[in-house]
Amino acid sequence: MSVLVYVEHSEGKIKKSSFEATTYGKDLSVMLNLPCVAVAIGNISAEELKLLGAYGASKVVHCNSPELSSFSAQSYAGAVASVAAEEKAKVVLLSASFSVKGMAPRVAVKLQAGFADGVISMADVSSGFKVRKGAFSGKAFANISMYSDIKVITISPNSYKILKGEGSAEVVINSYKPGAEENKVKVKETIRATDKISLPEAEIVVSAGRGMKGPENWGMIEDLAASLGAALACSKPVADAGWRPHSEHVGQTGVTISPNLYIAIGISGAIQHLAGVSSSKTIVVINKDPEAPFFKAADFGIVGDALEIVPKLTDAVKRFKAAH
Amino acid sequence: MKILVCISSVPDTTTKINFTPDNKSLLTQGVQFIINPYDEIALTRALELTEKEGGKVTVITVGDHSTEPVIRKALAVGANDAIRVDAVPRDAFFTASQIAKAATENNYDLILCGHESIDYNGARIPSMVAEMLRIPSVTICKKLTIEGKVLTAEREIEGGKEVVECPLPAVVSASEGMAAPRIPNMRGIMSARTKPLAVTQAVDVPKLSEVIGYDKPQPRSTVQLIPADQPEKLIELLHTQARVI
Incomplete structure (x- = not known):
């Protein structure tokens, strides 16, 4: 046995x-x-x-x-x-x-x-x-x-x-x-973004929502994720609007994740979103609305404009990584 | 082409979940039930495929009388007929056995399911049904097309996607992106009332597992706020206190 x-x-x-x-x-x-x-x-x-x-x-x-x-x-x-x-x-x-x-x-x-x-x-x-x-x-x-x-x-x-x-x-x-x-299913093509970290397995996930204003502002989210070695995720409205692919959507009808660290940027924290990320070990929320429901489900929070805070945070991560 | 779409009646996504005092089942009072969102995607794709190629869409659910509004909604969206296996689902093996039995009796070309239900999140039914019927399956698919007797699907894999081909009959499970759900129109709603809904008896299967109790996550302690101009403070706390970087 x-x-x-x-x-x-x-x-x-x-x-x-x-x-x-x-x-x-x-x-x-x-x-x-x-x-x-x-x-x-x-x-x-x-x-x-x-x-x-x-x-x-x-x-x-x-x-x-x-x-x-x-x-x-x-x-x-x-x-x-x-x-x-x-x-x-x-x-x-x-x-x-x-x-x-x-x-x-x-x-x-x-x-x-x-x-x-x-x-x-x-x-x-x-x-x-x-x-x-x-x-x-x-x-x-x-x-x-x-x-x-x-x-x-x-x-x-x-x-x-x-x-x-x-x-x-x-x-x-x-x-x-x-x-x-x-053995009837035949693989015709495999498309793998080798530089991408797989979302369900990632230890750190950087996620962003409508607070980013538009897809053109995702460069800074990618930079932050790269500095942390994190996978990218997004909220449902962002995926529905076509700003990001559906494969990045975390939440009740998207991917459910449980990373060690989840950083939510410009996401208000609707119940459906919280459902998909609530088993994350540590949650950081960055949102300009201090009343955003996500703050009630977070361990750490910064109230302020994501477009200003994210680049500064990336710099801080880089300084930290250089020192450790 | 004959397509069977498996649907499940689940609490609306905005529902706050509570349980009965013995913690064994969901408190359904005041809860709005909907077609499981992934099943709705599967249903929509099935309708698109039959509208193009001709054919018929049957929906099936395993559930008691309370699931009928959700079945009527599926008929209103455009399914031709429906089967309700009259039983309270016990576990995935039970539910899959009921669907497999109905499928055996009707020879479908394609069985389409949502990739998981948003209540039990098992993602078990599609593959179990396929195994019971001894036919191929492709799960968590974002795209599905059919050419003659062969399907092509794009399925999700870690960090990418895979395009696969497979002969019918087969089971496919749908994920986000396969189709955009439709809202039923007045004509659909009216005609749904008279479309055939067969109620069948469940077959008995051994009980392999059961939920002995539910509980809810512990709330987090109060959020620690960090001034917007001190991002290095956050990094420090994540390193020394949370120990996640």
């Missing part, structure tokens, strides 16, 4: 969120007195996969058949479910990325397992098996009891502290091949 962790990678490197999932898997496996095994799919080197040992995986199963070289929810779910059966997994853990959201429910159906998504803290295994997740788009939390023999769980990115120790994992090759029926 085992705890099985699905490991994602991009451009040959294991994703940070997968180190997080592996740490979670290791801590859970200790409580359940089971080994922690990782599974990776597609083109990645054995050298890179061995790194998972330092995060607690005793073994890494690598499914590297050519049919699995690009992601398809159906074929990847088939591979993970097959490895889960071979390793007699009691729990299958995945980090809730865009792709995983499309494959984890399939894994659960294949294994006839209970499924919990976007879990934000360690499972409670003291009696039964309970997990906690966000609900109502950040307006509440749900505590869920899972009754099935096998459990499939996805973890919300940035919710568990990564712990790196020593060690190297044993890598074994698995020859699983998806059937033609399982």
Whole structure:
């Protein structure tokens, strides 16, 4: 029996969120007195996969058949479910990325397992098996009891502290091949802005709203984000007006995030926006209206004109970075 | 082309959420229910596709009688008919099983869903339905076109997007940008009253999980205000007090 962790990678490197999932898997496996095994799919080197040992995986199963070289929810779910059966997994853990959201429910159906998504803290295994997740788009939390023999769980990115120790994992090759029926989705084109930091995984997010007056003023927001190594986000009205792409919209009907630091500039803080960002660990609000509701949900605030404050803040960040 | 659109009745986005005294369910008193915003996008795209290519759009929801206003709204926007599986959804596996059963009985070319509901935020139903039907799925899509028996979709990935192609039948889940929701007109509202709405019985499935209680986030302590001319003070506090930079 085992705890099985699905490991994602991009451009040959294991994703940070997968180190997080592996740490979670290791801590859970200790409580359940089971080994922690990782599974990776597609083109990645054995050298890179061995790194998972330092995060607690005793073994890494690598499914590297050519049919699995690009992601398809159906074929990847088939591979993970097959490895889960071979390793007699009691729990299958995945980090809730865009792709995983499309494959984890399939894994659960294949294994006839209970499924919990976007879990934000360690499972409670003291009696039964309970997990906690966000609900109502950040307006509440749900505590869920899972009754099935096998459990499939996805973890919300940035919710568990990564712990790196020593060690190297044993890598074994698995020859699983998806059937033609399982591999019908063909990737035609991948467009990746390599310099862009992914929003759901970002530790710092700089977000701006209508208070910026127009898209022509976004240069200073980009500068601030670059100085902090932050991802860019925006409010719904800004995305709806076409000032910024919808992929940057955070809030109840956009992306839900939980970074360590969220800086909201010229965003009033409508309930739908707060819902999507309320689990951020620290919130900074810059707004010229001292009555803006966002100040009630913030840790730090500056009342004033964003167009004047943001460039000064960027300078202050640069001075700080130079000194540290 | 026959399209099935899965819709969910959810609290309006402006709703302040409260729970029953046992914390097990949402306090629905005074709450306005709407079509889940992502489902509305999916429905609109389904209507656009059938208007162009010809075909029929059926909406399905799993819910008790209280979900009918939302079904009528979907019919008013333009869906041809509706199915309501008469049951209170227990978990995603239960709901997906009901939709998969209806899909098996009717042979749809395409099943379109919102990528997640804004109440349970699970994003589970589309992929579970696809797996139960053993057909391909493409999730969190911003664009969807259909050419003959093949769909092309643009799906979101971390830091970018991917364009994929896949044969029908398939399941697609819609994200923002796929279509702009429509407001029903008077003719739509009038005709919605007489469009067919089939109420069916739920199939029984094992209970794999359940919500044992909800709670609300702790409010933050009072905001610490920093003078507008001292941005370095903010940076210092973020470093020494919040320890986030």
